[in-house]
Amino acid sequence: MQHQSFRELGVSSDIVGVLANRSITEPFPVQALVLPDALAGLDVLAKSPTGSGKTLAFAVPIVERTVATDPRPSALVLVPTRELAAQVTDELEALAPTKGLKVAAAYGGVPIGTQAKRVKGAHILVATPGRLQDLAERRLVDLSHVRTFILDEADRMLDMGFQPQVDRIVRRLPRNRQTMFFSATLDGEVGQLARAYTNSPAHFEAELSANKPGETEHRFVSVTTDTKVDTLVEHLRASDGLTLVFVRTKRGADRLVQKLGRAGVGAVAMHGDMSQRARERSLDRFE
Numbered sequence: 001m002q003h004q005s006f007r008e009l010g011v012s013s014d015i016v017g018v019l020a021n022r023s024i025t026e027p028f029p030v031q032a033l034v035l036p037d038a039l040a041g042l043d044v045l046a047k048s049p050t051g052s053g054k055t056l057a058f059a060v061p062i063v064e065r066t067v068a069t070d071p072r073p074s075a076l077v078l079v080p081t082r083e084l085a086a087q088v089t090d091e092l093e094a095l096a097p098t099k100g101l102k103v104a105a106a107y108g109g110v111p112i113g114t115q116a117k118r119v120k121g122a123h124i125l126v127a128t129p130g131r132l133q134d135l136a137e138r139r140l141v142d143l144s145h146v147r148t149f150i151l152d153e154a155d156r157m158l159d160m161g162f163q164p165q166v167d168r169i170v171r172r173l174p175r176n177r178q179t180m181f182f183s184a185t186l187d188g189e190v191g192q193l194a195r196a197y198t199n200s201p202a203h204f205e206a207e208l209s210a211n212k213p214g215e216t217e218h219r220f221v222s223v224t225t226d227t228k229v230d231t232l233v234e235h236l237r238a239s240d241g242l243t244l245v246f247v248r249t250k251r252g253a254d255r256l257v258q259k260l261g262r263a264g265v266g267a268v269a270m271h272g273d274m275s276q277r278a279r280e281r282s283l284d285r286f287e
Contacts, residue, residue: 003027009035011060014098019056022094028053030206031060034180039064043201044180045194050153052206058150058180059091065178066123068100071145073125076173078149078166080156082107082128086283088152089126096124106131106141109275116140129157129165136172143172151197154183155190163193170197229256233263 006016006027019025027035030048038044038061048054062075077092079085089105096103104122106115108131119125119141125132135141149170151157157166181194181201194201223231236243247253250271260267268282 004032006031006035006060010039011035012064012098015060015063015095018095018098024056028056028206030054030204031057033204033206034058035060037202038178038180041065041178043178043198045186045198045201045203046180046182047184047186047205048182049184054152054182054206055088055091058152058182059088059095061180062092062124062148062150063095063099063101065148066099066101068123070123070147071142072102072121072123073104073119073141073143074145075124075148076132076143076146076150077124077126077152078132078157078169079126079128079152080160080162082109083279084153085126085128092124092126106135112138112140129162129169133165133168136169143169144174146173146177148178148180149173149197150180150182152182154181154193155185158189158193163189166193229259229263233260233265236260236265 003026005025006019007013009027009032011019030046030052031054034044034046034054034057038058044058046054046057048057058077062077066075077088079088085105085107089103092103101123102121103124103126104115104118106119106125106127108128112131112134115131116135116138119135125141127135132141136143151166157163179198179201181198183190183194186194221231221235232245245256245267247256250273253269253271257267257269270279270282274282
């Protein structure tokens with residue numbers, strides 16, 4: 001199959017330029033598959049795992065097809081978690097200025113009043129089901145003008161028990177809309193949901209590329225309770241770039257950060273006992 005550029009797939013020169021500035025010059029398989037039909041306004045049903053590049057597969061068409069003078073919000077991206085909402089928002093915010101568009105995120109863990117003000121002026125809304133349903137029930141957001149609807153990681157949405165909220169949200173949307181449905185699997189209930197939400201969709205499947213030999217190295221290091229932190233410090237000092245360390249408990253994460261700090265190694269913790277704002281600060285520092 002011949003590789004096509006973003007320009008050849010129908011992406012505007014402004015957005016191609018933004019992508020190029022981020023060193024994104026060649027479309028991932030899912031992007032090459034989805035973009036032509038998505039840009040044409042067709043419904044899309046894509047089987048695509050996390051890490052496949054699917055965010056740009058829907059972010060680019062959203063920005064290309066949204067008009068700044070349309071009623072707001074005119075595009076909605078529904079995601080299962082706060083962290084994913086933040087990631088998708090970042091991607092959209094990088095592209096939105098090319099069309100004079102505003103992006104807002106709505107998710108739990110942040111005061112609803114603060115988010116409501118941002119949502120009101122946004123052309124593109126990225127939200128988790130619970131918070132969006134809350135905003136809609138309080139009449140703090142009007143979904144009747146949404147022209148483009150994205151359901152991202154739909155399989156996780158069902159696994160987390162969000163289908164009732166998603167159903168209620170979809171009932172608030174116009175029937176005459178474009179729907180793009182992304183999921184790692186399209187079997188069983190997920191497939192039924194996809195058929196219920198889409199209208200004669202174009203079907204696509206994209207898999208992650210297999211790792212090349214030598215791309216990932218696995219090592220096992222035998223340590224004792226007394227030596228494990230010192231051994232970790234040695235490995236961290238010898239390695240370049242960022243490192244992600246998993247620990248067994250939340251308190252263990254905090255203690256490890258303190259011990260690494262005393263050893264002169266900068267580290268941040270992230271766990272469920274931290275507020276959303278604190279977790280976002282940790283992610284910002286980690287970058």
